[in-house]
Amino acid sequence: MALGASPAVLDRLWSVVMSRRNADPSVSHSARLLSRGTAKIAQKFGEEAVECLIEATRGEREALIAESADVLYHLLVMWVDAGVRSEEVWAELQRREGISGIAEKASRVRQLPMSFGLRTTKIP
Numbered sequence: 069m070a071l072g073a074s075p076a077v078l079d080r081l082w083s084v085v086m087s088r089r090n091a092d093p094s095v096s097h098s099a100r101l102l103s104r105g106t107a108k109i110a111q112k113f114g115e116e117a118v119e120c121l122i123e124a125t126r127g128e129r130e131a132l133i134a135e136s137a138d139v140l141y142h143l144l145v146m147w148v149d150a151g152v153r154s155e156e157v158w159a160e161l162q163r164r165e166g167i168s169g170i171a172e173k174a175s176r177v178r179q180l181p182m183s184f185g186l187r188t189t190k191i192p
């Protein structure tokens with residue numbers, strides 16, 4: 069692993085992918101992917117996510133690291149396609165800091181359709 073590597077690489081990568089929006093698809097993989105549209109971008113993200121979970125379940129640590137990088141790259145392409153800035157996701161993660169996932173889930177409620185009399189109830 070490169071010494072000094074930090075998550076700041078994600079912001080740099082997001083900026084690079086942003087800069088590729090109007091680049092030549094024959095020289096930039098990001099430009100090629102972005103030119104193929106949202107459905108293809110989402111499909112590629114899904115494929116990479118599945119490859120990642122396969123390596124996780126196989127216990128292949130090095131392959132999991134490589135596949136995780138693929139997932140993050142394709143996630144960033146999906147954000148750029150959707151007009152989402154990386155800092156907006158960091159802000160959402162920061163907002164959740166210190167909120168227990170268990171407590172958040174317990175407080176979650178779901179609105180049922182009209183046929184259920186508009187009751188607000190928690191789905192188990």
Ligand SMILES: N=c1c2ncn([C@@H]3O[C@H](COP(=O)(O)OP(=O)(O)OP(=O)(O)O)[C@@H](O)[C@H]3O)c2ncn1[C@@H]1O[C@H](COP(=O)(O)O)[C@@H](O)[C@H]1O
Pocket residue numbers: 081084085088095096097098099137138141
């Ligand atoms: N991190 C990545 C990265 N990870 C994976 N990939 C590419 O993603 C592609 C995945 O290959 P696949 O065969 O699965 O996908 P595909 O070629 O679309 O094939 P199909 O599914 O359509 O058949 C490969 O070409 C990988 O090289 C990446 N391409 C680029 N980056 C980063 O993005 C930056 C900008 O890249 P360009 O946009 O190519 O300049 C680079 O400097 C890197 O930092």
